[in-house]
Amino acid sequence: MRGAIDYDIHELDRAFKLGFFSDNVVRTLALYKERGRILNNEDRSTQQLAKAYEFLELVEKGKEQVNTGMLQSNAIDSIGAYRRSLSVFICDRPDVDFQIYIDNIKNGINRILKSEDVEALQIETIERFFKTISEATLEETEKLLEKNEDLPTWMPGLKMP
Amino acid sequence: MDAWVKDAIINKAYSLKETLYSLRSKEYNSEAPKELIDDLLDIIDAVIKYYEELSQSASDRQVLRISQFLARLNAFLDDIKTVEISDIPVELLPILERIMKKYDKDSLIYLKPTKDYNYYYNNNVNSICDLAEEAFGYKKETRRGIATISFPLTEKNNVMLHCIFSHEIGHHFGRKFSITNNIIPKIQIDKESLDELVDRIFKEWAKTKKEINGKDIGLDSFFEIEAIRTQQIEESLKILSKWLNELISDAIAACLLGPAYFFSLVELGSSLFTQTYYSDRHPPLFIRIDTVLRILKDLGYFTITEEYLEINSTIQTHREISDNLFGKDETNLHLRLLKKSIGPAIPVLIDEVKKFFGPSDDLDEINKEIKYLIKLLKHLIPPNEIIIYSEERSYPANPIAILNACWIVRLEYMSDIYELLGSKTLEEKYNALTLLNMHTLKALELSEIHKNLMEGILRASSQKSR
DSSP, X not given: OTTOSOHHHHHHHHHHHHHHHHHHHHHHHHHHHHXXXXXXXXXXXXXHHHHHHHHHHHHHHHHHHHHHOOXXXXXXXXXXXHXXXXXXXXXXXXXXXXXXXXXXXXXXXXXXXTTOOOXXXXXXXXHHHHHHHHHHHHHXXXXXXXXXXTSOSOSTTSOOO | OOHHHHHHHHHXXXXXXXXXXXXXXXXXXXXXXXXXXXXXXXXXXXXXXXXXXXXXXXXXXXXXHHHHHHHHHHGXXXXXXXXXXXXXXXXXXXXXXXXXXXXXXXXXXXXXXXXSSSOEEEOHHHHHHHHHHHHHOOOOSSOOOXXXXXXXXXXXXXXXXXXXXXXXXXXXXXXXXTHHHHHGGGOOOOHHHHHHHHHHHHHHHHHSOOEETXXXXXXXXXXXHHHHHHHHHXXXXXXXXXXXXXXXXXXXXXXXXXXXXXXHHHHHHHHHSOTTOOOSSSOOHHHHHHHHHXXXXXXXXXXXXXXXXXXXXXXXXXXXXXXXXXXXXXXXXXXXXXXXXXXXXXXXXXXXXXXXXXXXXXXXXXXXXXXXXXXXXXXXXXXXXXXXXGGTEEEEOOHHHHHHHHHHHHHHSHHHHHHHHTOOSHHHXXXXXXXXXXXXXXXXXXXHHHHHHHHHHHHHHHHHHO
């Protein structure tokens, strides 16, 4: 019935998921910059970057669905990923086409995963892309938490008593 | 962020753990709260481990996100309140558990009264476990679903209204079987309405000065239109997926309880929503009613109501409201977009739900039982048992038949009951309705006992013969 599922909580968890994911990608990239490579035994770092690559594939699927109007079962996530990437692209204002911008990020991630050399500028673009998404999700979760009256008031940075 | 502030944030994880440990030692009317507590304790440990791994390198953004996540976990405390058994319609619990186990043997059900005049479903524990897996690599081998269902405290004994429980269970099954995801590809975003909407928004947007971080952005209009279009499609899809969730739950509820669900939807829906209500969470009531009527007809449930004039007139009234309103309100561009886009998905939704939940094999038997039970209930005899005098045997009535009989008596024979009880004033009529509800609750309880008794006898005799 009305409010039968707490849809706001569902939205909140969706934003949290993307937020933690992008935090983890940024952290992995920071480790990579520090060491110049991903250590062989760091499965989690490899997983994070593989997921980052999958996210960019999702962006492309979202773009395709917006352009063709043919929806897939993951339409909300993929179109959402495309919308977020478009926002980052608009803010970043690179001097290239959107698809080239995404291909560049994908290519950089792929090279890191294959332990190939990656230019510092390319790493910066990847880092900026995921950092912007991370910041945007933090704002979203904050707004959604503020909307929820049942949440506590003691958390620093959240609702003030 | 200062180190002591960071510590203060992670300390909240420890205090939440302590609170959960003390709640774990209490008694509950279901296993669900303890399962939930165990999951939360594991997740908090994963959060602490994650924080330790970040150590001093944790950015303010990461720490703030952990803080927000702990606030999110804290909200679960509301789901672990002790509920007295006397505060829930205990007679209904075994029936709901049976329905649950028939389609999902591992999940638990937990009833919770609320001050709100409404019913709610929540299964946030699954969502938080998925999230913890993504964020911290938290994994649990076996996970039991927990369906927490809230109902209006003031209606504890209103068994007729409680047919809405089947809708809330429908939410659980809808998620469990990912029905929405299967139907989303059938949505056809209406291009004409979308183009008109995007054009209207773009014209408004073009009037404003576009700046990011104090700098003018001089992008070509293609990207602006593309961004607006993508956002509109995403927003519409989010609404449509919520609408689909509701319609799927309605369709499942109709499969589970038949017309009894339809009447409870009309009663609660009419008192909560205006007939043209349009929200981003629920489809307008007329779309819901239309969908439920379509599935009831498909399932063959209408044979139950054919004989009862008053009931048919109630159904007819709502069908007319639905038909009239479908053609109206075309001026609301977004509503038009939503309505046109969801249209092609509804027949698929009905077929998909029927694949899982219907039609019931024993529908003819249920129809016969309903007719029999009506005769008992209209004389205020609890309708718990079918007696075949010629064969000198009896068997417990089917709970679905009991609930439908109760609704039919209310809609068709209430004046007979008023006469029987001499009810004239509003209060006396309310008391008569309460009596009908109480007889039905009692019948549900007795039929359950009877069923258990028969099953016990069968078990004992089969053990004896071995």
